Amino acid sequence: MDNRRKLSRPAQIIRYLETRLSASNEALALHFGVGPKTITNDIRDLNRLMSASGTIEMESGRYRLFISDPESFNQVRNTICERIDSFNLATNRYGYIFRRLIGQAAPTLIDDLVEEMSIGRSTVVADLSRLKKELSPYALRITGIPNVGIELVGDELQIRLFVLENMFEAVYSDYPLDDDFVEIIEDAAEEYHLDAVTTESFTRWFTVMIDRVLTDHALVGMPGKYLSLKNTSAFGLADTVINAIGRRIQISIPAEESIFLALPIVGMRTPSHELGREQFPASSENTELVQKILDEIKSEMDLHVPADALLKEFVYHITFMQNRMRYRVYVKGLSLHDIESEYPVAFRMAEVAKRVIERETELTVIEDELGFIASYFQVFLEEQHAQSEPSYRVAIVSTSGLVSARLIQTQLQKVMSGRTEYQILTLNDADAATLDRFDLVVTTAWSELVTTTSIIELSEFFDNREFLRKLNQLRYDKQVDIPIAAGAHSLLVSILDRSRFFILSPDKTYLENTLVMVDQLSEQGAIDSGFKQRLLVREAKSTMVLDEGVAFPHLANALGSKVVFAMGVVPRPPGNSGVRVIFLMGLPDKSDYDDTMLVKIYDEIIRLAGNRSEIDQISRITSYKDFFFHMARTPLPSYNPEELR
Template identity: 35%
Template structure:
């Protein structure tokens, strides 16, 4: 939904954020809602008064958190809160009224009449009209005419309907409920066609608008050529099935153009849970080629191998439906977009790469909402591949204070490991290399000497499960890389770094000249092979590896070693560099040329680099350090950068 229609009830937004997130800082709420600290505090106070003890928003440990005490009462209060509003005190609802009047009136509508009907001032109406005009522009619709002679909507009927469906449907059509017999027939159709919930809701919305416009004499006179090829798709059969059965109930003829309109929610549907339901829909060669090229692009740009596995069909259908949405101008809303961007940083970066490829192929703009859905798929691919590679099949628990303590550790451990993971308990007297070498991980409450190949984590009898989970992940990464994790710093990039791989760059040289300088130094120290520089230049010529305006991430295959080589270069003075004036930090990554490369480590490195790049101030501060030690000290003081 456009932001032009989303600013009417701030306390509802505060509540929505706190329901979606476990907790939110004051700074986050300020930034999200673009208001002052005082406004947020007043909103929280008002919400707590409205909840009247049935729920409570409490400020703890620097964050606001929502606690629900009486669930049923809370749901009632919340529902009333979202519904309660004096109609014309809401900008969105005023705009809905204006659109509804203009789209249903054959004659020009005077602004004086609109202002009178809504009991608002002319200045308020003029402000609303400005916002409406801006939003309509994206749908090729205009408000034409003058205030003294009257206003009219000008544009294609189908574009107007899409605008309403995507922005103001609830406000305009909240009282347009379909008749019982129509809804009953639709349920039969949905059941016969095995359509899922989100698609059913979309079809009902489209049908509601279709019937209203058709009955009131606003049919689709002409079809844009973009929509004409829908007549030859298999999905038109679904639309015809629905239309024929609805005609029998209403006794109103549904013309061919309207049937094409009814195809839109079907061709642009979300991929269903049961993929077999859409197996009858043909996937074109164009879609298959695009899916394969997406996988190749991610490998080329990020050296990450995406293997969809048994999700390949589902991902292919998602791409197919997404291309339909782009082609026919169907927009979908991703309700958890901000959370996806925040939690799945690397998958979202992969989605941004995919976006460039799709936009180049289709010449259509991919929305951030679509990016969010792509990121979820990439996150699932990465997670499932990682799970298969890194599954802990067996863990040995060593405890020197008796079996019951070992059982307590096992009970806590069950909260964070897979249900199939085998847990075995031993006393310190049983410890030997042959025994421990059989396990994937050893957890011990006592220090002991044993030359086992299995990684060991020492812990107390009672521990924080999340901290242990992070330690297990850290041990897994550092064990694979055969490097020590910096004590107290759960950062892979800092553990990979040392004094030899930290560089002060030259501000009077370009980005690539500085990259060459870093590579030459690494080559002299035998970290990279002779052809590494050429591979970096080849990759840069195909697509720049400047990550954003402040950070660059040049990376290529390295044949010198089987270990990842990571280095950092900073522009530590205040001079402007001649060609790359905003560039502050260069992260140089040399990836080993081995067949069984572990993408988890790469994903973790990218994740940490993206975490740094998200905060301009962090980047600025890194650029000011004068040596490797200063860099470490900075991150020790700013230990929340990678969290």
Template identity: 35%
Template sequence: MNIINEENRLCKILRIIEQSNLTSSQSIADKLGVSTKTVKNEIKELNRLLKGYALIDIKQGKYVLYVIDQQNFDIVRQDLGIQDDFFNSQQNRMSNILYKLMNSDVPYLTDDLAEEMNIGKTTFIGDLKKLRNKMEKYSLRIVGKTNTGLFLEGNEVDIRMCLLQDMYGPIYKEFKIDEDIIESISKICRENALGSGAIDNFIKFFTVMIDRLLNNHTIKYLDDKYIELKSTKTFEFVDKLLDEVEKIIPVKVPVNERIFMVLPIISMRTPINSQGIKEIEVSDETIDLVQEIITLIKSQMNITIMPGDFFDEFVYHMFFMINRVKFGIKIKNPILEDIKEKYSVAFKMAELSKCIIEDKLKNKVSKDEVGYMAMYFGVFISDNSYKNKIYRVAIICGSGVLTARIISSQLKKILSPESEIDIYSSMEVNDELLNKYDLICSTYKLTCDINTPIIYMKEIFDEHQFRKQIEQVKYTQKLEVPLLQGIDSILLNLLDEEKFFVLDNNLSYKENINLMVDALRNNGYVDDGFKERLKKREDNSTMVFDKYIAIPHVVNYESDNIVLALGVFDDTLAIDKDRNVKLVFLLGIPEELGENEILLIKIYNEIISIAKDKNKIKEISRLKKYKDLVLYKIKEDSTF
């Protein structure tokens, strides 16, 4: 496709018809500010100058350009004064090479292509090499030699997918479908609750289809996976839509082309109003796959995904994503890195899901698609989070009511307005009283048997630090240990001297795990069957999280709370050639997680944060006891 400078009226009209096939005389007249009679006369003159190498014909009131002899047509265009500065860009040059080859029935001489683009042979060969590399991912080949002629070898559908995903901009930038056709398509799509993104994508597919039909390149063969689309409700919708469009275009759309036009619908991004998609039937394959994903996440991470209000939307997303993967349709995720950073646990869930999808479809799932799945999992995690606010707070102060009033005043700046704050002296409190509260803030060391979370604080405290501790309490209300003053890490609050292990590099990975479990069992943290369950779990699937971190975990019947132990290797312990474990986070998980599930998510989040930083892994692996870990945390002054 060429970019034509607007130098005279004949050039302008030819340019409009080249780039806007199926356009009316009125549309051309409006663009040029002349009468339709003038347009018709100019087109007669153009046909005379084209000398039969090309023909501008009119069908059902629409002009169509037919090119009979491309080489001589290009010469006529040049004689008309049409000049191209289009070829200063390598992408544009590659697009032009592809466009010429895909519309030629005979080998195209390289000297002719280079001359048309006014570039040297060395430049052309460089462009051709890069273009060939691009073509490989679409199973397309440019066959032939530079001195004998080139031709494009490949399936018509693959050619179109290449055009749509890699070359659409340069080739179709100014190829405009007439407005009444676009409006007809848009109207029908809007009536069926398709969003603007889906409509734009449908029009892209339609543009490529019309261009290929006009150049006598129809889809002659389709794989079974495409043929199956003919039996769907989406095909019925597309079939009716194209019946309406055929009334205003001088082209008949064959059945294979109609099947092709199902793709932009079944691969679209999920619209805001998914309930309004009447003609799209989600496959049983999708429902089964979603259930498998939920089961896998529960099995591997002990986290239950309960989509709730978002279930239908998530299922539609998975349906569209499966189709994109199955039919090789790529989408870009512009915030992929932000998603990986902000939703690290959700991204891990999405990576697990990716394995199931790839196994089922035998196709690769891109990182962009993984990112979009992670966004949904992030929503589910947030939506299922423990939502109760801290309503009742007890302040215990041993140094007079004025100090307590100052603390109360500061707390009111931080807690929600609904919170009730009561003040007590250290002499007034007892177990029964304090266990009625949601949170206790004390400047005094309590000796009562208290289940309520406690934050020990100074009389004048840092509000930012306290906000972090409040956030912790939201996820640790069921813990029977007070939070450590000044330490924000949930991992540190779950660990202690008895749960910190320096592991032996001379023993195997499994032998070290057994040593950790035996010690935890002797101290009453895990039940007698814990080791055997962990062994079976490891035999089925190793729980090495990434290259340097392992997270062995299994149900623990000894406690209603999560038990966490940390084992460190000063050197690395090789599991295989790709994994060298330095840190082992051993988890005992209650049979019924309940509110502890959110705590588990926070634990995973911290572990993933460590996994991202090789220096942290290295420093932590060298520590010799739990107190060293606390000191390291204080020195770092951040959550691990």
């Protein structure tokens, strides 16, 4: 093995896809020890380099390599796969140094490392200094005596965990795993219904284990917390593999290695196959834990998540997550910053779940695990939205034939919600009884149409801005609720009544201004008599200020069956601290409304709160009409979590 040189990751991806035929982004990220976005960027760069000779495309969730010009592809491939001097990269130097340290029975001289890597002594010393810092959390040390050499000191289990979490590619990317070993692993994976990602992870752990055993570094004893794994299905799988390997190579492998090899199984992601979940049952205690999480979300956010909608799979996730935290098995996830930015409501739900889990289990939820929890909640929110969003029927009445009508429909589809249904009618078919069955009529027929349905008249050749302008004017003039594609309009505008837009005093506190709004709503007969007192009690328990610029007080309203929504702006001078916008909401009984609206409201308010310049502009608006058209003209801002910190 040439320790000084290795293929670049893009070259390894090419080879991987040539031999495996296809692979998911997740599997590649796990195999190479990087994030999914890094793999996406590598694939993009490879496609650019291959140009017309070949392409890597995503099919059914898996990357596949297609070669259109074999001769040109081979030339490009050879260029990509040229071996590079890995010691120009600091990470490769760390990997080489660490591999030398864990593979030597005697101390290693720094001068030997300098000669082997053909780099300066000061570079090696600096690399060792950084490596020492990275080893510290694992209670591993690099010690040495001048002219004698340096050596790695620490627990064998921690050495392995450090490799798996930080340096697997640098140490084992070229490790020659025997075909017989691979066959044994694949047989066990099939028997226990492991998916490809878990099998890949298990193989990495096996590679580390077999190398350390064969080089006289077998585990001797395991911390007490790991011994309980002997009673699990994961241990049964690992022990089956260990025994088969022992028989194949005629050696006795210590029982501790079966415990070690059980770790990637007890800490895997939730099995995707039902038969796989049956092999590794979830803890019944976690059913109660999940219910506590859902209760806390309901209490803090007024979001009702039905247990049956999320319970079964989420209980499995919580079970495996606790194993990962308890036994220190880390699984890379999506960027937490990306999740927080893209799914702010799900992220806040996950933060609530994190607090409950840490309180109930005394385990620490790390960032990657927080991201996984948020992903589960986002899937639930998306599914609930898809199930609850009603269809919206639009009639297109054209005098210029079917082609023109379809062109209009194509343009409308860019603006309207995806669940909008369209029907094209001729002028003769557009009688009052027919048109009254639709929610909206869009027409190029400038003659009068008789219908109680709202009408928008357009020219045959229009742009989306013209349509949106007329749509927003219709929504403002007649308070018509029209479902528009995400990002094309503000839900806050749709649910805000003109009489519930308030200009508040910058001389009052947040709570004083909120009570002014409550008193106004009470005078309008919109909220029950106990609303004010309940708000004060809840505010004393936990403030509903999202950040210094935005507050979102909301609680149950016993009066009426619809959401009561009000908005107050506080025109503070630039640079002055204090809440600038207050969104106040009274929620009806849970049986009378759909939580998906509250989720959408949460999402829009959190995104606004993350955009301070937008909040400053809104706080200076002086009328409902100005607010309406400001939001109609302004795209929904992307969420910037850094501005909330």
